[in-house]
Amino acid sequence: MLRFCPLSRIDGQKTFVIMERKGDKGNGKQTQKRIAPPQYDEAFKAGAIRMVTEQGRPSTEVAKELGICIDTLRSWLKAAGVQAGQADRQNRDSRRTRELEAEVRALRKQQAEKDEVIDVLKKSVGILSRP
Incomplete structure (x- = not known):
């Protein structure tokens, strides 16, 4: 049977080690470390x-x-x-x-700039078209 044993680490996260009981050693299971989610x-x-x-x-x-x-x-x-x-x-x-x-x-x-250019061109055409 497996049980979780909490360990504390320097960085503040908790690590749990899955440990086997004395009677379960012969079944070939390996222990694994799991890190608890950060708080x-x-x-x-x-x-x-x-x-x-x-x-x-x-x-x-x-x-x-x-x-x-x-x-x-x-x-x-x-x-x-x-x-x-x-x-x-x-x-x-x-x-x-x-x-x-x-x-x-x-x-x-842009439209305002184009309107200004059109006004200048209209005035110049009017000046040039006079006899």
Whole structure:
């Protein structure tokens, strides 16, 4: 029969060693070490949630940058009352809106410059066409 024995490590993560009981040694099973999932403090969780909600970054990108599982981040977002898919969708929509607004500003600027050039050309044609 196997049992788990916790060991503490220097880096703070818990390691569990699967140990065999005295009567089980003859069956050829090997012992394995398993690392318990890391425990994150509330400040770290809140920072990750802010990165997704306030900064408008995709949750997959945030999870990859922080080195955490995407499912972990989604569970934190769910616990905070924010749906990960909804936050990502809102972030994409707001990013797309900003891009479109910037494009509209650039096009209006180009149109104003072209209108100025057309006005100058009209005036020059009027001057040159006089007898």
